[in-house]
Amino acid sequence: MADPDPTSPSPAPHKRRKRYAGKNPRKFADKYKEHDPERYAGDVAKVIASGKTPAGSHRPIMVTEILAALALQPGETVVDCTLGYGGHTREMLAKIAPKGRLIGLDVDPIEQPKTIARLRAAGFGEDAFTAVRSNFAGLPKVLAELGLTGADAILADLGISSMQLDDPTRGFTFKHDGPLDLRLNPTREPTAASWLARVREADLAAALADNADEPKAELIARELVAKRSITPFTRTQQLAEALREILRLPPPGRGVETDDSPLRRVFQALRIAVNDEFGVLDLFLRHLPSCLQSGGRVAILTFHSGEDRRVKQAFKAGLRDGVYSSVSEDVIRARGEELRANPRSSSAKLRWAVRA
Ligand SMILES: C[S@@+](CC[C@H](N)C(=O)[O-])C[C@H]1O[C@@H](n2cnc3c(N)ncnc32)[C@H](O)[C@@H]1O
Numbered sequence: 001m002a003d004p005d006p007t008s009p010s011p012a013p014h015k016r017r018k019r020y021a022g023k024n025p026r027k028f029a030d031k032y033k034e035h036d037p038e039r040y041a042g043d044v045a046k047v048i049a050s051g052k053t054p055a056g057s058h059r060p061i062m063v064t065e066i067l068a069a070l071a072l073q074p075g076e077t078v079v080d081c082t083l084g085y086g087g088h089t090r091e092m093l094a095k096i097a098p099k100g101r102l103i104g105l106d107v108d109p110i111e112q113p114k115t116i117a118r119l120r121a122a123g124f125g126e127d128a129f130t131a132v133r134s135n136f137a138g139l140p141k142v143l144a145e146l147g148l149t150g151a152d153a154i155l156a157d158l159g160i161s162s163m164q165l166d167d168p169t170r171g172f173t174f175k176h177d178g179p180l181d182l183r184l185n186p187t188r189e190p191t192a193a194s195w196l197a198r199v200r201e202a203d204l205a206a207a208l209a210d211n212a213d214e215p216k217a218e219l220i221a222r223e224l225v226a227k228r229s230i231t232p233f234t235r236t237q238q239l240a241e242a243l244r245e246i247l248r249l250p251p252p253g254r255g256v257e258t259d260d261s262p263l264r265r266v267f268q269a270l271r272i273a274v275n276d277e278f279g280v281l282d283l284f285l286r287h288l289p290s291c292l293q294s295g296g297r298v299a300i301l302t303f304h305s306g307e308d309r310r311v312k313q314a315f316k317a318g319l320r321d322g323v324y325s326s327v328s329e330d331v332i333r334a335r336g337e338e339l340r341a342n343p344r345s346s347s348a349k350l351r352w353a354v355r356a
Helices: 041-049 063-070 087-096 111-121 136-145 162-166 192-198 201-212 217-228 236-246 261-274 277-291 305-320 336-341 343-347
Strands: 077-080 101-106 129-133 151-157 292-302 324-327 349-355
Touching: 063 087, 063 151, 063 292, 063 349, 077 087, 087 101, 087 111, 087 151, 101 111, 101 136, 111 129, 136 151, 136 277, 151 277, 192 217, 192 261, 201 217, 201 261, 201 277, 201 305, 217 236, 236 261, 261 277, 277 292, 277 305, 292 305, 305 324, 305 349, 336 343
Parallel strands: 077 101, 077 151, 101 129, 151 292
Antiparallel strands: 292 349, 324 349
């Protein structure tokens, strides 16, 4: 038998897929088809058709309504303050082509490089798309460093992406065990674990009430502070179990339909506190008029009352002071098919404003 030709490329090594129990993978890391949508398009389409978001991706919310509010024109300069998976960015890039430019900000050093790679692979070069790792509270500095005096349109789609939420190693979900982290930018302190270890009981109760409208904020704060002195909270499911005990909720997976909303609210409150989300939103809203050209449009998508209240008040004050020439009168909500197809759209609220 002839020796194999050393110059011919060797066949790609066969990779065994990970083994998992049951028909479909349940763990985030095992959902290998969903993590590779280009290769497994059919399987990913089935996941979407079932009303779920494929692992490792994010479906943009209220795209039609946002594009209507921003009224983008070819050649315009746009800022996507919350790049995420790049879903809104792609839609906006299509509207501003040819010769348009989009600046995409995100604080997440884990997901942002993947999104940049996807957008570059889709053909968006540096002339059309510039990615910046920055908090949107620093938008004036980002624009100044790029030599821009203002944008024609700005979008902020607040909160976290499905990729962040679904990845147990980021600690955003109580549904899987992971470190109690909840940082959008894991290079910045504190983690949720260290925040929860130090926070005073009264401040914890205030965070639960203000960040998530938690009706049992005082009880939960008192009990968590008592429990942490015995064992510090370091894992998501450890905290979830403690909350179930405090609120006398049945443990999950016993065939009983459990109401997880109190757990969701506590995790939301921690996330908002750890990332100072209200502080950066207030700063962003204050700087916003100076970041828009005259006639420039802004659209902001919020996911809970604390965020929406801030946006509503800032736009209303801006209209009164003549900073904005018009603002959305009512909040705009997702409708019909989108609500069915993407349950995450049900809490979304959209508001827009036009710079005078
Ligand atoms: C809801 S997702 C955006 C999804 C995106 N619109 C899409 O279509 O894929 C929110 C993103 O904003 C980022 N983010 C949240 N707060 C931020 C802030 N203050 N500054 C910059 N990025 C932020 C998060 O890391 C996350 O990637």
